[in-house]
Amino acid sequence: MTPDAIDTIYQRLKRSTIIQAIAPDDEMWLAAPDLSYYFSVGESAVLAILRALAIGSLQNVETILDLPCGHGREARHLCAAFPEASFTFCDLYRAGVDFCTKTFGGRGVYSAPDLTQVRLPGPFDVIWVGSLFTHVDQRRTAEWMKFLCSCLSDNGVLVATFHGRWAIEVQRTVHPLIDSDRWRGILRDFERTGYGYADYGDRYADYPASIRGRGKIIKLINFADSVPGGRILARRFFGLFERAPGYGVSLSKPEKIIEIAGNIPGVRILCYSERGWADFQDVLAVARTDRLKPLEIRPDLR
Numbered sequence: 001m002t003p004d005a006i007d008t009i010y011q012r013l014k015r016s017t018i019i020q021a022i023a024p025d026d027e028m029w030l031a032a033p034d035l036s037y038y039f040s041v042g043e044s045a046v047l048a049i050l051r052a053l054a055i056g057s058l059q060n061v062e063t064i065l066d067l068p069c070g071h072g073r074e075a076r077h078l079c080a081a082f083p084e085a086s087f088t089f090c091d092l093y094r095a096g097v098d099f100c101t102k103t104f105g106g107r108g109v110y111s112a113p114d115l116t117q118v119r120l121p122g123p124f125d126v127i128w129v130g131s132l133f134t135h136v137d138q139r140r141t142a143e144w145m146k147f148l149c150s151c152l153s154d155n156g157v158l159v160a161t162f163h164g165r166w167a168i169e170v171q172r173t174v175h176p177l178i179d180s181d182r183w184r185g186i187l188r189d190f191e192r193t194g195y196g197y198a199d200y201g202d203r204y205a206d207y208p209a210s211i212r213g214r215g216k217i218i219k220l221i222n223f224a225d226s227v228p229g230g231r232i233l234a235r236r237f238f239g240l241f242e243r244a245p246g247y248g249v250s251l252s253k254p255e256k257i258i259e260i261a262g263n264i265p266g267v268r269i270l271c272y273s274e275r276g277w278a279d280f281q282d283v284l285a286v287a288r289t290d291r292l293k294p295l296e297i298r299p300d301l302r
């Protein structure tokens, strides 16, 4: 995309009024209920996408998949930047999908624990994957990335985030992503293979301290523990202890992610930026432009 086209999108984003509605059960909001931070994370997603578009060959963005959409932390900025595009919102968390379609318009798709079994109404010009691979093991990251690349249009871009080396500092000094025993295992595999992962497990104690420390959540946890069947009720109505097996925390080296993307046929790696999303998660951008496409030599130069 040309610098002028990128600038037009950026100016549009800066001029637009961002939808302010936040779902009361938005986990990302509950984890850090600070408006300026919450909105800066969404805006940063658009900037990461614009950087990828500036490198790739796509001319126009008409279709966008936001997966996992959560409760629309990024969707509100994506819609402001690309008002003409048609959106698909997908997540395992159905309430999040419903909130996004109701609040931002577009189509909703309920996901499945195995993403490759989900029918996505592609092809998509842009697929934004904000903090999904940060929660799954290497096998699923590789399979799901390949699957999502197959859902891109010609020259379409996939922009996805990862816990890179900065996440080690976050775990140590900002807030724990997971308990220290599991973190030790993650770090060991990260050092050994370039990719570490551990399930959260289903103990509510694994919720990050930032969530457990919030008034309403802590009251719910206390309630759940104090009455017979309370934990079941909390799970059913508030999703409080929802921790599907196979959902946890991953930590990966840039070279491992490049290796995974490099094994996907028919695409090109556009860029990898450490801390490219919200100054926290690393960002990989891949385009569906065949890396082995023959040279296009002008007939008059042959």
Ligand SMILES: C[S@@+](CC[C@H](N)C(=O)[O-])C[C@H]1O[C@@H](n2cnc3c(N)ncnc32)[C@H](O)[C@@H]1O
Residues within 6 Å of the ligand: 028, 067, 068, 069, 070, 071, 072, 073, 074, 090, 091, 092, 093, 096, 111, 112, 113, 114, 115, 129, 130, 131, 132, 135, 247
């Ligand atoms: C950390 S949240 C990020 C959500 C959103 N992108 C944001 O930044 O607010 C991770 C999301 O991944 C979703 N998720 C986990 N497994 C999934 C799957 N198989 N298919 C789709 N979404 C999934 C979870 O339900 C959760 O909403």
